[in-house]
Amino acid sequence: MKKILALIALSLTTSLVSVSASAHGPTPIKVDKSITIKAEPAKVWALVKDFGNMQKWHPAVTNTKLEKKGEDTFRTLTLKDGGTILEKLRSVDEADMKIRYEIVSSGLPFTDYNAFIVVKKGANAGESTVQWVGRFYRLYKLNPPIPAGQDDETATNTVNGIYDAGLAGLKKAAESSK
């Protein structure tokens, strides 16, 4: 948890590199994490699909502001260190219990990020499995040498940190609340 906040803080202070729609390196990165939660899928899904309330389960998020722009739904996440992330909702699939979203802008050290979270029935009754998969690129889009903090490893570590903390937080929130 400290690690991810430190990384977020670092990225916010060192760069205001916007998530532009221009070039990126040819190798996309994937982070794919799963967790088993001792709670009914419906209960877990209710938390996951609530796009305007991520602070209820992600420990790095203090506030979520939901906004509608025409047909599109956005949220601004405020992080513990004061940084913000603007995200766009892509779809909510009730049948598959799957939500898709993407990052519009952030100070995080990765770019072109899109992800989904899916909730499935667990192996045992009353259990759920949650899978969180993200696709993104490192920040630096040109030829090596790659500046420190803008490489594949930094991008991967940051997303790993967000997912690990988030899934642990989701487990805690779903298993504790009634």
Add this chain to the structure above:
Amino acid sequence: MMQFFHISSIIESNHLLDTELILNLMKTKINNFTKIGIFIAMSSFSLSISSCSADTNTHHRAYITNQGEHTVSVIDTGTNKVIHTINVGKAPVGIAVASRLNRAYVSNVESQDISVIDTQNNTLVNRIKVNGAPVGLAISPDEKTLYAADWFNNRVIAISTNSTHTVRELSIGDAPAGLVVSPNNRTLYITNRDSNDIAVIDTETFTIKQRIKVGKHPFGIALSKTGKLLASVNVQDDTISIINTESNVIENMKVGYHPYCAAFSADEKTLYVTNTQDDSVTVLDIANKNTLTTINVGSTPEGISIDDTNHQAYIANWGSNNVSVIDTKTNQLLTTIKTGEKSRAFGQFILSPTIGN
């Protein structure tokens, strides 16, 4: 004819199927042969291959690059099963197949090289060093030239499949991605992702003849069987540009979110487009300029090729590490084949039998 027979028997007995080797053999054994003589010998060589290896080469194969585990999965499209997994260079993306040469070429972005696979026994036989980041690959229909787009250095290189030494190179638009060659071998088309155009290259002079403005961030490219229709897949504005190469008329059509690659049906009536962020394939009716249907596939679909004999489209899913198979007659998902981590298969990846060629 005695000489040809002699060479064929050498090939058969040693299972040496390298054209370079054969040409060298011919040069040493038959010095007085002209180029035409070599050409005739090459033709007879390919005939002998198809006849002696009919048991292993009658089925079509799909060569799927797996970026995350540095392998290529070989699918038998007759049974839709993976029959081989081959270790290649680091972070393989692009693919091109040469059925008469019995070769598959794989571009490895991170190891900056091209792996050469012998498709008769599915083993790695060569590695072509490229100083840059090779992404898109294409083989000329005569199989004499392999083209590779070097993303980092904004150039395209032409490699002789005979000597595997770089023969020519050309600076091109920003971030060249997909490439295709016209059926008559004369024209090479390249999508330049960051300059939003297709470069049209004369393969004889190796110069740019024309630039065609397309949508935003063209990545994948497809050419219909006759070469009449050319399509660029424009990632950022979720469109396809279809260009009539005879009249130069361009039509833009909307597809799904962040499309990546496309393939024409053999009859040139429909175009299949992978939508990476919708996990779907859009089937476009070209004449009526509308969407026929949208088919759900695996997660983050990228490369697509159609096997014209069984009318099945193969889609490499980067997110779910598998290949979706669509029946193009019914436009239904037939099956899903487990491949490897981060399947991409960027390029035309179906290897057809050589019989009849």
